[in-house]
Amino acid sequence: MNFLLDKDAGSAFVRTAYIGFFAALVLIWNEIRPLPDAFPFAASAFVLGTLVIAFWRRKRDEYTFALWTAGASMGFGAFVLFYFGGAFIEGVYDGATGRERQMDFEAQGMELVAITTFYLAIIWKHLRGGT
Amino acid sequence: MNNRLKVLRAERNWSQAELAVHLDVSRQAVNAIETGKHDPSLPLAFRISRLFDMPIEEIFDDGQS
Numbered sequence: 391m392n393f394l395l396d397k398d399a400g401s402a403f404v405r406t407a408y409i410g411f412f413a414a415l416v417l418i419w420n421e422i423r424p425l426p427d428a429f430p431f432a433a434s435a436f437v438l439g440t441l442v443i444a445f446w447r448r449k450r451d452e453y454t455f456a457l458w459t460a461g462a463s464m465g466f467g468a469f470v471l472f473y474f475g476g477a478f479i480e481g482v483y484d485g486a487t488g489r490e491r492q493m494d495f496e497a498q499g500m501e502l503v504a505i506t507t508f509y510l511a512i513i514w515k516h517l518r519g520g521t
Numbered sequence: 522m523n524n525r526l527k528v529l530r531a532e533r534n535w536s537q538a539e540l541a542v543h544l545d546v547s548r549q550a551v552n553a554i555e556t557g558k559h560d561p562s563l564p565l566a567f568r569i570s571r572l573f574d575m576p577i578e579e580i581f582d583d584g585q586s
Contacts, residue, residue, distance in 0.1 A: 400549020452562050453550035519558025 399450035403457055404516050406447070410440030411509035417502055437505060444512075460515040465508030472500045523582045527555045529573050544568050 413436035420430045448458035472479075484490045530540050530551075537555070541548040544565065553559035561569065570577045 398547060398549075400547035400553070404549065451547040451550050452565060453547060453553050453559055456559055515558075516553075519553070519556070 399447060400453050403444065403447055403454040406440045406443050407509045407512040410437055410444065411506065411513060413437045413440065414502060414506040414509060418506065421499060457512045457515055461508040461512040464511035465504045468507035469500060469504040472503050522557065522560050523584065524554065525580050526569065529580065543572055
């Protein structure tokens with residue numbers, strides 16, 4: 391095990407979260423305005439890779455575990471909110487815009503919202519100390 | 522929670538990285554504790570207490586006393 395890397399576990403975990411967050415943003419942007427195939431492909435790889443690394447390294451340090459816990463709880467909260475509140479959000483959006491011809495908030499976007507919230511909560515806790 | 526960790530570390534001329542090695546945590550954890558962004562677990566609080574040879578309540582202040 392790399393000693394220096396292990397003692398730098400907190401920084402490495404936060405860097406992972408930033409990379410995952412921006413990769414998730416690329417995927418969200420791709421849902422709004424489709425990008426060339428290489429972008430969502432690379433972003434998906436980064437999201438998956440950072441999720442695996444974050445999960446793998448979450449217990450390296452009690453601080454990284456606190457960051458993980460904050461991200462996981464907020465991600466789960468976003469998932470539940472979107473799962474049960476998605477139809478409500480769709481209705482409000484349709485009512486506000488006066489358009490009902492399509493689903494603006496697809497169910498497939500749920501996991502992306504949860505993952506983005508997960509990373510956002512980690513970054514928020516790192517910067518502000520709470521979620 | 523307020524704490525005197527930064528002062529105690531400075532008295533010993535330790536960097537955050539050196540303190541992290543003593544406590545077996547990451548430098549980021551030390552920084553988060555010092556800046557009040559993270560409250561240490563009870564085992565870590567005891568390690569800090571033993572390292573500086575001071576009672577926990579002299580290092581950490583929960584604002585209740």
